[in-house]
Structure formats: C-alpha cells, structure tokens
Amino acid sequence: MQVKISFGTQGRSATGVERVMPRSRAQARPEVEVAASPLESTLAELDDLVGLQPVKEVVREVVAYARVQQKRAREQLVTSPLVLHMIFKGNPGTGKTTVARIIGRLFHQVQILSKGHLVEVERADLVGEYIGHTAQKTREQVKKALGGVLFVDEAYSLARGGEKDFGREAIDVLVRAMENYREQLVLILAGYKDEMEWFIRTNPGLRSRFPIQIDFDDYSLFELMAIGEKMLAERDYALSPEAGEELERILRRSIFITGAAQNGNARLVRNLIEEAMRRQAVRLMQNPRPTRHELMLLERSDFQSAIKITEENELRACPIRPTATPF
Numbered sequence: 001m002q003v004k005i006s007f008g009t010q011g012r013s014a015t016g017v018e019r020v021m022p023r024s025r026a027q028a029r030p031e032v033e034v035a036a037s038p039l040e041s042t043l044a045e046l047d048d049l050v051g052l053q054p055v056k057e058v059v060r061e062v063v064a065y066a067r068v069q070q071k072r073a074r075e076q077l078v079t080s081p082l083v084l085h086m087i088f089k090g091n092p093g094t095g096k097t098t099v100a101r102i103i104g105r106l107f108h109q110v111q112i113l114s115k116g117h118l119v120e121v122e123r124a125d126l127v128g129e130y131i132g133h134t135a136q137k138t139r140e141q142v143k144k145a146l147g148g149v150l151f152v153d154e155a156y157s158l159a160r161g162g163e164k165d166f167g168r169e170a171i172d173v174l175v176r177a178m179e180n181y182r183e184q185l186v187l188i189l190a191g192y193k194d195e196m197e198w199f200i201r202t203n204p205g206l207r208s209r210f211p212i213q214i215d216f217d218d219y220s221l222f223e224l225m226a227i228g229e230k231m232l233a234e235r236d237y238a239l240s241p242e243a244g245e246e247l248e249r250i251l252r253r254s255i256f257i258t259g260a261a262q263n264g265n266a267r268l269v270r271n272l273i274e275e276a277m278r279r280q281a282v283r284l285m286q287n288p289r290p291t292r293h294e295l296m297l298l299e300r301s302d303f304q305s306a307i308k309i310t311e312e313n314e315l316r317a318c319p320i321r322p323t324a325t326p327f
Contacts, residue, residue: 046060089215095216099216154195
C-alpha cells in the first residue's frame with residue numbers, strides 16, 4: 001500500500017525559535033492518497049466484467065479460501081491441501097479465457113503461483129503425429145506454464161479419437177503433471193458444457209482431480225449491449241441513437257435465429273463493432289476535416305455490412321457445434 005502525506009509548512013522566527021506557519025482550512029489535515037493494492041485492482045477488474053455474477057462469486061470464494069489456508073498454516077493450524085485445478089463449462093465468447101487470465105494474476109498476488117501467467121493451448125498444441133511425440137509436446141506446454149495457469153480449450157477433443165488416439169496420451173501426461181507440479185501449476189480444462197460433462201464421465205478419476213467446476217452462462221441481449229458499449233468507451237467511440245437501435249436489432253435477430261449458444265456471445269459483439277469501425281473509417285475518408293465528434297460516432301450505416309457476419313453465423317448454426325460423442 002502506498003501512502004502519500006503532505007504536511008503543513010514550517011519555519012523559524014527571527015529569534016531562531018521554531019514556529020508553525022498558519023495553514024489554510026483546506027490544509028488542516030494531511031492529504032492521504034491510498035493506491036489500491038494489485039490484488040484489489042485485479043478483483044476490481046473481475047467485478048467490472050459484464051454479467052458472470054455466479055462466476056465472480058466462485059472466484060472470490062476460491063481466493064478467500066486459499067488466503068485463509070495460508071493464514072492457518074502461519075498459525076500452525078491444520079490446513080487442507082490446495083487443489084485449485086478447474087473445469088470451465090460454457091459456449092464460446094462467454095469469458096472463460098478472460099476469467100482464467102484474471103485467476104492466474106490473483107493466484108500470483110496471493111502467492112499461490114510464482115508467475116501467474118496464462119498459457120492457452122488446444123488439441124493441436126498437445127497431440128503429436130507419432131508415438132512419443134504427444135508426450136513431448138504436452139510436456140513442453142506444461143513446462144511453459146509452470147508458475148502459472150495452463151488453459152486447455154476444447155479439452156474434450158483429447159478423448160474424441162477412441163482408445164488408440166494420441167489424445168489419451170496427452171490426458172495422461174497432464175494428469176501426471178498435476179501431481180508432479182502440485183504447487184507450481186493450475187490446470188483449467190474448458191469447453192462446451194455438454195461435451196465437458198461427457199469428457200468427465202468417460203475419464204474416471206478426473207472429477208475428483210478438478211474440484212472446482214464453473215458454468216459460464218450465455219449473455220442476455222442486455223448484457224451483450226452493455227459489453228458493446230464498454231468496448232466502444234474503451235476505444236473512444238460511441239453509438240448514435242440509430243446505430244444503437246441497429247446493433248440491438250442485429251443482436252436480437254442473431255439470438256432468435258441461431259440461439260444464444262451459437263451466436264458467439266461477446267465475440268460476435270466485438271466482430272460487429274470492429275467491422276463498423278472499419279466502415280466508419282471508409283465513410284470518413286470522404287470528409288477531409290472530420291470533427292472530433294464525427295471521429296468518435298458510429299452511425300447506423302456503419303453496421304449495414306455487419307449483417308453479413310450474422311448471416312454467416314446463421315448458415316453455420318446447425319453444424320458448428322460438435323457433438324458430445326467420440327463418433
């Protein structure tokens with residue numbers, strides 16, 4: 001904690017006797033500026049995420065439990081071993097990777113992890129093409145993640161190829177790493193809810209190794225709009241009233257036709273906004289001297305090409321989600 005204190009002005013009289021100069025009413029008390037600790041800042045970042053209230057509560061519980069166990073250890077009380085490996089279940093764009101990155105920093109700030117960085121991998125980063133290659137590739141990723149979080153996206157795909165598939169070998173290496181690097185690594189397996197539950201059922205023993213399982217729900221229309229407004233504010237952009245109506249119409253259509261599970265959630269919002277920003281740039285090139293307001297404002301016309309993004313999602317709505325079986 002950093003504390004900055006300003007004191008009143010002091011001086012000496014002609015006789016050399018120290019005297020305190022009168023201070024104004026505003027200076028009557030020391031000014032104290034307290035900087036937030038890194039932990040408080042990271043928790044505030046977590047709280048600032050749109051929605052995800054159940055997720056935030058679980059993360060805070062995990063951090064609080066870990067800190068209390070550390071305090072009990074200092075008092076020589078009986079402590080429970082910290083098993084912090086997790087399973088994240090949810091559709092794409094629901095904040096799983098973002099939360100995993102925040103968790104890594106939180107665990108570093110409470111001295112659970114030495115670095116707190118995030119290494120994000122998928123099947124292709126772990127599974128090799130010949131016998132022995134998978135173990136080597138997986139161990140390399142584990143080594144990169146030591147001191148931090150290893151985040152395996154679409155982890156269920158490791159068990160999709162049957163008994164002879166090399167993905168099974170990757171699972172075995174990860175399980176051994178959990179034991180060998182118990183105090184140096186947090187493993188998070190992530191993917192669709194149904195597929196991850198199938199993955200756990202078909203791999204006996206995984207459930208007990210991952211005591212923390214968190215469901216990431218799809219965002220509502222209101223939350224998607226809030227995410228969009230937050231993205232725009234962070235980039236010094238804003239929506240005209242008509243543009244706001246158009247964005248809401250596009251999102252509502254996407255949710256209605258493709259369903260919340262298929263629309264990409266926050267990723268769709270980001271894609272729509274970035275496309276609109278590019279369209280705005282083309283439009284403003286016709287204006288030799290755009291004002292500050294014009295440079296910031298997105299108009300309805302800037303979202304016209306964004307319809308193409310949602311139409312592509314609608315065409316892929318049926319086949320894009322993998323099935324929950326290895327066939």
